[in-house]
Amino acid sequence: MSGMMGIYYLDGRSVDKQDLEKMVNTLAHRGPDGADIWHDGNLGFGHRMLWTTPESLLEKLPLVNQTGDLVITSDARIDNREELLSILQINDCPVEKITDTQLILAAYQKWGELCSEHLLGDFAFAIWDRKKETLFCARDHFGVKPFYYYHQPNQEFIFASEIKALLCLPHVPRRLNEVRIGDYLALMMEDQNITTYKNILRLPPAHSMVVSQSGIQQWSYWSLNPEHEIHLADNEAYAQEFRQIFTEAVKCRLRTAFPMISQLSGGLDSSAVTCVARNLLAEVGKSPLHTISSIFDKVTECDERPFINAVLEQGGFIPHYIHGDEFGPLSNLDSIFQYEDEALLGPSHFYPWMIYRAAKELGMRISLDGFDGDTTVSHGIARLTELGRQGKWKTLIQEAKAIAAHHNVSPYVVFRSHGLPYLQDLVKKWQWIEFVKAVQLIHKHFGVSRKLLIIYHGIKPLWEQIRLFWRGQHRQKISPASSLPKTPLVNRNFAKRIRLDERIQTLDPPQEAPLTLRQEHWRSLTQGILAYTLEQMDQYAAMFSLEVRHPFMDKRLVEFCLALPSEQKLYQGWGRMIMRRALEGILPESIQWRGGKADLSPNFNNGLLNRDRQILDQVMSQKIKHLEKYINLDFLQTAYQRILSADNQASNDDWMTLWQAVILALWLDFKGLAP
The missing domain is CATH 3.60.20.10 (Aminohydrolase, N-terminal nucleophile (Ntn) domain)
Structure with a gap:
């Protein structure tokens, strides 16, 4: 850097x-x-x-x-x-x-x-x-x-x-x-x-x-090819190829004249980077590897120490820690805004700030990061959509049950989101025999009423199709207003003035479900938010004269993962299956077969309402009114009151709404750009 x-x-x-x-x-x-x-x-x-x-x-x-x-x-x-x-x-x-x-x-x-x-x-x-x-x-x-x-x-x-x-x-x-x-x-x-x-x-x-x-x-000069697919002999061949490419992605980012530190959260991605880097450094006699982790003594539901320790117990590391629950999301913003040139989008921004500051104090210049391994390797959940479109109901049901078991959720909830919509496809194609077979399978495995399935996913869609036919509307015209995602936080006059609805229609990814897992994977890898996030991470590191290196952003690795068959991404309920197989013996088993990872939102919520409450109240009472030309203040205040209410009815959308408005108000004020 x-x-x-x-x-x-x-x-x-x-x-x-x-x-x-x-x-x-x-x-x-x-x-x-x-x-x-x-x-x-x-x-x-x-x-x-x-x-x-x-x-x-x-x-x-x-x-x-x-x-x-x-x-x-x-x-x-x-x-x-x-x-x-x-x-x-x-x-x-x-x-x-x-x-x-x-x-x-x-x-x-x-x-x-x-x-x-x-x-x-x-x-x-x-x-x-x-x-x-x-x-x-x-x-x-x-x-x-x-x-x-x-x-x-x-x-x-x-x-x-x-x-x-x-x-x-x-x-x-x-x-x-x-x-x-x-x-x-x-x-x-x-x-x-x-x-x-x-x-x-x-x-x-x-x-x-x-x-x-x-x-x-x-x-x-380059773009990802969503049509390319790799075919290898068996699961071991896929795993071996992934291991080779991933190891090279880490290895080429170890070229340094100085000690480096690896960010270790306890999740699959950061642990994979850290363990492979440790092994590579040991091979050339340059171990141990410094690690840095966020730990939580107060908001303990966010703490990942059992998984962090599982990596550290393998040896070859010098661990360091920061306390992620000592600061809030609005803490230190004056220091951050001196360097960040645009408003912050992600509410977890204060973790990298704390980590990079600590790395600087330790004398580090390079930090390894497992950023966005989720996107590069893919959890593969859209494979359920693909199976539904292909009419492979038995496999879809098996995968839905397996996912539910790994993540402790209801199997039918998983199936309902990804399988039921495609019953209607069978009706529209007049494939009634396949429709009845699917209804029987759903009833058998989930106990759902066959009568209700037939009424709501068979007769009603069919009746709608007939009604449209008799009206001569083979293609239903959708108005721009109904096809757009809702943006209730935005002042409607402002939205009209900048033609926001047209921008969303033109630029935002299509809202309909992708036909295949590879289409969904490609969309996630080409979204504009990826580059925006990397730019902000670069500026966070630059504050402390650090270079952050991202093995999961390796072109060769991304191309390989995108081209994998669906079952290498999701298999028997395990997302990123190829990575789990490939790192057998490298990752601790408890991490290799983790179903998920800690949700950090309790620490964000606690930080905003407790550690940073004075700043929050000051913004909401004094500074937020200056954004009236951009923001629907009534909508914002309603979300704010739900967050403050004792009945804990606030949704994730409420928290994100509040965060966006508050951080924008503070950033504009700091930069002298407030209306």
């Missing part, structure tokens, strides 16, 4: 060295190990250096090639070094002295604007090509490394690792983008271009961009 920035005046003005120095100083927290600038006429680059890899100790950025034709600044860690070194044949320097940025530059010299397709790792970079008079920029596959820019056609293009480095320049306007506020309040973060500031944009993940006097060209 370093910091990069640059200015390109398209109108020919000369870059002011002091402007570059302002940007470099603004991002001092991203790189305490060095700072430098390069400028020539109407173009200039800056860089803040954080040493993490052995090669970075030798790195000096911005970097100019030997002929002076190319200049690069970057925030990058390249993971396929051996492959690139073999192809690029950089012979004028020992391999151990070739930096990742040199590899990127050499890749550009060989493949030009297609070079991003050959890179693996986490990266954001910009290359000035003097001969072409173009600025080439690229960002990694999932957006681990951020890239923000401000562009005025025919005038200027300015970029940086953080928005604040753009806003420190007086000619970059600091104006609120109300469209982004609407997206935030609607929990719809699918737009991967815009930010909370007008005219400040993001280069989307897996995108390259060329900036020149004639404008900007931007394109996607």
Whole structure:
């Protein structure tokens, strides 16, 4: 994790060295190990250096090639070094002295604007090509490394690792983008271009961009293929392949010149990363591995120490702890908002802040994270939907029962959500024999009345189909209002003004259930919230000059997991089945076969209502009224009163509504952007 920035005046003005120095100083927290600038006429680059890899100790950025034709600044860690070194044949320097940025530059010299397709790792970079008079920029596959820019056609293009480095320049306007506020309040973060500031944009993940006097060209250099499927000989072959790819995803993120720490929550994902990393370090004599975990002495239902200890008891670790119930979600926000450039979305934001602060105090520079293994490997629950559509009722019922047993819920509740809707499909297709067989199976296994099943899932859908036919409405037209998810927190006049409903229709994933598990898996991996979350995690780490590495965000691992057959994701009620099989003997058995993990919402609720109650009441009584143009205050106050009521009738939606409004009010107030 370093910091990069640059200015390109398209109108020919000369870059002011002091402007570059302002940007470099603004991002001092991203790189305490060095700072430098390069400028020539109407173009200039800056860089803040954080040493993490052995090669970075030798790195000096911005970097100019030997002929002076190319200049690069970057925030990058390249993971396929051996492959690139073999192809690029950089012979004028020992391999151990070739930096990742040199590899990127050499890749550009060989493949030009297609070079991003050959890179693996986490990266954001910009290359000035003097001969072409173009600025080439690229960002990694999932957006681990951020890239923000401000562009005025025919005038200027300015970029940086953080928005604040753009806003420190007086000619970059600091104006609120109300469209982004609407997206935030609607929990719809699918737009991967815009930010909370007008005219400040993001280069989307897996995108390259060329900036020149004639404008900007931007394109996607990679995308996930939802049609590809892998077929291997048996379960062991799948497990072996997963183990190999996952181990490599962890291994390439262990390249460091400093001690590293692994975040260990006790869940399947963080434990998998931690155990594999420990084994790999031990193989080369670099153990033990530092770990850091959140523990809860007061809100004990959130405590995961039995599972954390199951990992630690294997040996090879130096454990560290933070107390997750000592702070509330509104604590330390003044410190956080100095660095976070956009409003916080997730209510668990204070855990990484506490963890990264502790890691910094321990002298760490690199942190391993099991972030979003759920999405990468997939719990596979949509396999039930797939089985229902395929009419495989026996298998669907078996899986529903197994899931219920692992998670201590009612089997029929599981089946009702994922199986019953597809009875109606049989009726619509006039497959009455299959319909009757399915009804018999449901009655046999769950004791549900056959009469009610036939009435509500057979006769009523059939009657509706006949009614539509006689009306001549073979296709029912759905109005935009009825097809949209409800956004009751948003002020309706504001929603109309920014055309929020149209944005949701255009950008939000379709509400109908996917036809297959792979479709559902693909949707989850391509949602805009993924990059948004990674960007915020990057800024949390940057506060403490840390680089966070995410093995589950490895392109090779994601492609492999998406292409797996459904039964490798959900089998006998176990989600992420392939991962459980693959890590046999590596994970403690108690974690390998965990059904779920602790719900941290009691600690959030307790923190908001007790530890942070004074801040909460102050916001709700004084600051929230300033958001009337954006928020439906009556709806918010009703949710707030339900939360405060003694009968404990508040829903999860009530808590999220309150969190969104309060955090937005505090962020806008801190940034001086409140209406």
